[in-house]
Amino acid sequence: MNATAARRHEVLVLGAGYAGLSAAIQLAARTRKRGDLRVTLVNPYDTFTERLRLHLTATGRQTAELSIPELLDGTGADFVRGWVTAVDAGARTVRIDDDRVLRYDTLVYGLGSVADTAAVPGVADHAYTLDGPQDAALLADRLARLDGGTVVVGGSGLTGVEAAAEIAESHPELQVVLLGRGEPGTGLHPKAKAYLDAALARLGVQVRSGVEVAEVLPDGVELADGTVVEAAAVLWTSGTRVPPLAAAAGLTVDERGRVVTDGALRSVSHPDVYAVGDAAAIRQRYGVMHGTCQGGMPTGVHAALSILRVLAGKEPKPFRFGYYHTPVSLGRGDAVVQFTRPDDSPRRIVLTGKRAAKYKETVSAAPWPTFARMKKMPASGAVWPRGGRYTRIRNAK
Template sequence: MTGQQHIVVIGAGYAGLSAATRAGRRHRVTLVAPETRFRHRVRQHEQAAGRPEHRPDIARVIRGRQVTHVPARVTELDLTARKVFLDNGEALSYDTLVYALGSRTDRQGVPGVAEHALTAERAAEIRRRIAEAPTPGTVAVVGGGATGIELAAELAEAHPAWQVRIVAAGQVGGWFSAKGRAHVLRVLGRLGVQVHEHSPVTAVTAHGLRTDTGTLDADLVAWAASMEPHPLAATAGLAVTPDGRARVDEYLRSVSHPEVYVIGDAAEVTVPGTGTLRMGCATAQPMGLYLGKRLAGRTSAPFAFRYGLQCLSLGRREALVQLIHRDDSMRPTAVRGTLARLTKAAIVNGVVLALR
């Protein structure tokens, strides 16, 4: 890319914000996202449990760079005219577009989720519902993946008078090594979390859950079952996979629109030797860092990535660090206790430092 360009970055998550601050060293960048404080999604389970928030102001993160933050929502993209339409009535023109709208919890697959369940994105509401309940009750967390486990552990530790249940279609933490999964189940047990495995949820009601194996009462249902990419990529006409993630080349450029880069959860990225990357902060931020450097003219190499570890918080006193091979498959080693807790905390704090 020669000369100064106008780059529009849509989405200020791990991917978008990391790309914008670096690209803004060389180009004029407009960053569009509705929030004024960084969302820091990997800490949303802590917010739901009423822990202090750690969310820097976006204005502070972009200070000193040629980046202007427009606090608005993108409503439409015209990829032919190179225009981004916003809910404040503005339309932005770009030379290069960085699409980083991330993902959200899928609420469509099971009846009753949209009406009766709260997702991690609504952490403040989970916190309020628990704080304002007249007496302690029962929370059912649906999802045996990382988000469900972190949320169940955090809620159980912060609210010991509440009964917390975790409900999974398969195993809870079933992808970890035997040692890793055993540690997860041991800590959940210590925190008093009831584990319901192999219980696919068929409906959420005003009183709890219906599953393949019966009903489970709950005063509050927290839904953390699966993620879906933001739908705008597909509706705007970018080439996407059947699940709606944008198809990109080895430089993270849309295969259908080379003036558009797609990064983070919104993109399906395959790296030789590593495979197709899963959605996660662990993959989204490296994409943003790479693209920012590329746009600033500091690299022309293809995007490279290898996995090293997976971290999980299990309340404020425990964690798991699972060592993994470069292709995301498990090694037998799993670190627990203080070392795991400190490693997880260092990574979560390091992510914020790396935004600029």
């Protein structure tokens, strides 16, 4: 080993979601001409999961195959395919499922959230989820084999709404029932909520709010009041959880297991660890951020810039983020877009119908071109999509 390799600073990025991939590309692109830093990205799959489009996969629609190694090509970053099984924050090592042990000097923890299949009995055994392309494809196969019957979507949040609308439109022979404690579209402006409600009604989605699922059964769901809703398939979108790896590693986490960060996105207990995306409990003036692509990519970019500042002997700058919009697809060719204040509260501005669908499609497609732009960025700037536009950040120096 030569002297340069021995002095090389190892940055390990766990998870190639919107946040982790943003961090890896930013770091690699900015340091590819340096020999004193190496970036390694670890992910279970070599294709990028477009979580914003998994409800399409669940109805059998084809989405693009996006190769992570191809995207990283030319940046200087290494790619390791594998499942992370343990993090040793004391030894600064990560173990993956083939028993390889990877060493790091700086860790970017981006192992995001999955559906919470443990909170309600029977979910793990009998319900489908949208945690990845394979899970969505299993549901698509099940739906394609049904001649009729009922599909229950458990969870009336926006993921459940999008999935229920997509299934109802793609499979008009099926009755779709959307179950949840709250009403769909809660938190939207009344105009946006009214449009969403009308779209679900037009598609024939039966909405049952104010209900709680006590158990998922092999052939339906049992509600807290003892009522059984028969179903040929159950899709679970109610609640998320994060892997217990951060807590097991001794990192300070919140009640949901997310890494608690300081203003620069560093772990408050282990400053050599940065947490991004759904894996992080990031506090802003309006509260703790909730996980979205909209917020995930900026956290990855900021973590990369913070790492570079620290390595240059400077203090990292605090992360500041404000929400911009909430786009919700309502089948193909229809959507509602709620524009928001920075704290995610609704503004009066709302897009609906075909214009909203086109806007939603543009936003959903934006991350991959943005990643490609990041590869070519000079050291002075970073970009990510905001409402279909690009916002440039200049805080690397």
